[in-house]
Amino acid sequence: MVREWWAGALGASLRRIAQRVWPAFAPWVWLGFCANGSQREDTASTGNAFHEIGWFGTEAGLAGGPAPNPDPAAQWNTWGRVHAAPAVVAALGRPATMVPDAWKDAVDDQVAVGVQGVRDHYAEAVGAIGAALRPTEGTPWSAAVAFASWSAGAGQLAAHLHPIASQLATVPEVSRVDAWARATITHPRPGHKHANPAWTVLRTLQKLAAAELANPHTQERSGGRAGPWFSSTLTAAEVDRLLEQAELCT
Numbered sequence: 001m002v003r004e005w006w007a008g009a010l011g012a013s014l015r016r017i018a019q020r021v022w023p024a025f026a027p028w029v030w031l032g033f034c035a036n037g038s039q040r041e042d043t044a045s046t047g048n049a050f051h052e053i054g055w056f057g058t059e060a061g062l063a064g065g066p067a068p069n070p071d072p073a074a075q076w077n078t079w080g081r082v083h084a085a086p087a088v089v090a091a092l093g094r095p096a097t098m099v100p101d102a103w104k105d106a107v108d109d110q111v112a113v114g115v116q117g118v119r120d121h122y123a124e125a126v127g128a129i130g131a132a133l134r135p136t137e138g139t140p141w142s143a144a145v146a147f148a149s150w151s152a153g154a155g156q157l158a159a160h161l162h163p164i165a166s167q168l169a170t171v172p173e174v175s176r177v178d179a180w181a182r183a184t185i186t187h188p189r190p191g192h193k194h195a196n197p198a199w200t201v202l203r204t205l206q207k208l209a210a211a212e213l214a215n216p217h218t219q220e221r222s223g224g225r226a227g228p229w230f231s232s233t234l235t236a237a238e239v240d241r242l243l244e245q246a247e248l249c250t
Helices: 002-007 009-021 027-034 078-082 086-092 107-129 140-152 154-169 173-186 197-214 236-246
Strands: 050-053 058-062
Touching (some): 002 197, 009 027, 009 086, 009 107, 086 107, 140 154, 140 197, 154 197, 173 197, 173 236, 197 236
Antiparallel strands (some): 050 058
């Protein structure tokens, strides 16, 4: 499915738009982020307290109101807040649509607003997690921080990382994603979904692994060209431990 999306409308939009908004990542990295979404998804329709819409699950206002909420300052309204951000306007040649439900067929708008929203979450997270864990943009670790801060929130991600920060700071950035997962295994903390570090780690690993499925270089290893961008060394037993811990709720 990931490769089909990469060959379809989503992949085409990512190739046109994503790097204009945030040049740090190849377009296929964002396809990994989108892999658990869909073009017309709206989480408010399944009982969520606020709209999370489209491929990027962008917050678009409280449930019960329109999506996106026309008030940029409305609660949980990332779409409204960034729809006219300079990078979004530069990428699209205009602000993203604010017409309720028009986002459903506006893939370019979803991509521009989605990438900008994740970039904003990342910037907040970089300030919260501390200089020792500050990523180099474009690496798997920087993508992990970006994706996890969108999912859990910058403050919650910082809370997950704080008890293991000194341990992770000694690990080279190229190995830090797996080190984060292993440190989480040894420091379990029961909680519901985003309050549980294992839940955040697993969601992040899923997105990074999905990105690698779309990486064109993964098919070029034998030719001596660039290899995988992300390749986890976690064992099946370690993944099982994370799954077990993610189910530990308070």
